[in-house]
Amino acid sequence: MHSHPVLELEATAFNKAQLIHPDAVQLALVGRSNVGKSSLVNALAGRKAMAKVSATPGKTRSVNYYRANPGDFYIVDLPGYGYAKCSKAEQEKWAAFLQYYLANTAGLRSMILLIDARLTPQKPDLALVSFARSVKLPILPVLTKADKCGKSEISARKKEWEAIVAGTPLIITSSSKRQGMAELWDAILQLVEG
Secondary structure, eight states: OOOOOEEEEEEEESSGGGOOOTTSOEEEEEEBTTSOHHHHHHHHHTOTTSSOOOSSTTOOOSEEEEEEETTTEEEEEOOOBOOTTSOHHHHHHHHHHHHHHHHHOTTEEEEEEEEETTSOOOHHHHHHHHHHHHTTOOEEEEEEOGGGSOHHHHHHHHHHHHHHTTTOOOEEOBTTTTBTHHHHHHHHHHHHHO
């Protein structure tokens, strides 16, 4: 088992002008507000305090660039979407920012889509899948919070998503139990090298 790269937070962007390195190899980390993105970043990094884990879902309102060393690529944590407490205008503004990033980052290799294992496929997730398809961006689907579900629930979710992202293997993770992290790193490195 080779050791995985180290992640370092390099930059944080709050608007289009602050986005960096559009040509560098990047993997976008996307998901609904309370899907457990910060916890996953911390589990991937193997460090507790890498990404701030907020008690208020939908608080991350920035694009966070984590540089991977070695490998010199970026895992880019995009703002969570679909959080009900934000105003509609704010939700639309972030959706537009998200789409702008996805459409204007030449080095983008894949979208790592985080999916809450406890929920059936949600509209915003499906919209993102079709957007990624429209810009021919490969999707790496990752189920989060697997420790909070029974086996039958997970296999139902797996079936549903495998039908949606046909032919793409689904990675099942639990940040708190560090389940699936080695597998996720392997998939990430394959995407980067591919």
